[in-house]
Amino acid sequence: MVPSEDSILTNLRRGALEYCVLASLREGEAYGFDIARRLVADGVLMGGEGTLYPLLARLRKAGLVSTSWQESDAGPPRRYYAITDDGARALDTFRRAWTSFRDAVDLTLEGPR
């Protein structure tokens, strides 16, 4: 009856995960498998690869990231992702929405005492 912490996290990720990936690209371009390793590692933001590639495809279609193929020393070629100007603007918009949402949830959880 009472949901597990994992299923709760699954729902919370909705809509935020996308922008966390965008934010992680501010430091410079990266390729999918590497992003997956980083975000899966903390166990909170992402569950597995199956989530990442459709997400990156959406970002690309929306023009929020640009991509380029690069050869790899070991293994198949990699598709590198870089944030675009539109992506940076979207990230700013998200940051505003996130802070107000986060504060509203925190306030509701703490209660008016």
Next chain:
Amino acid sequence: MVPSEDSILTNLRRGALEYCVLASLREGEAYGFDIARRLVADGVLMGGEGTLYPLLARLRKAGLVSTSWQESDAGPPRRYYAITDDGARALDTFRRAWTSFRDAVDLTLEGPR
């Protein structure tokens, strides 16, 4: 191309809204229309009634709230919702998931500088 702040909020609400309603019931039982007024008022946590009643039905089916009909002085009878012990436990679980998720997002957004 760049999504609106509203559509971002719509996705963020996923999974959190449910527990915000639960949290608002800690102060005592309440009926649907009143909960809706409160949560719609701040414009961040909920969009409209259409969201609330299916949500309350889910909470009831999951046993996280109990309900009772009470007559009203003015207007139709009201269905009052009260949080159950299972509901309180679920709320605790959510609070743990939320804080770790919130911190992970905040960290990603701020970046490692």
Next chain:
DNA sequence: CTGGGTACCATGCGTCGCATGGTAGCAGGA
């Protein structure tokens, strides 16, 4: 030449917020 690691992608499912619209009781004014 075969196993395992790297790297990418497609498909289908379930859930949940939301838009929309509908039912019903009561009050007050024309």
Next chain:
DNA sequence: TCCTGCTACCATGCGACGCATGGTACCCAG
């Protein structure tokens, strides 16, 4: 009386997104 409007509840269908699953292809070690 009738009718407009508020209160209060509920059902239905859609769309988006995270995820599970599985598949392809490249390269190196043994």
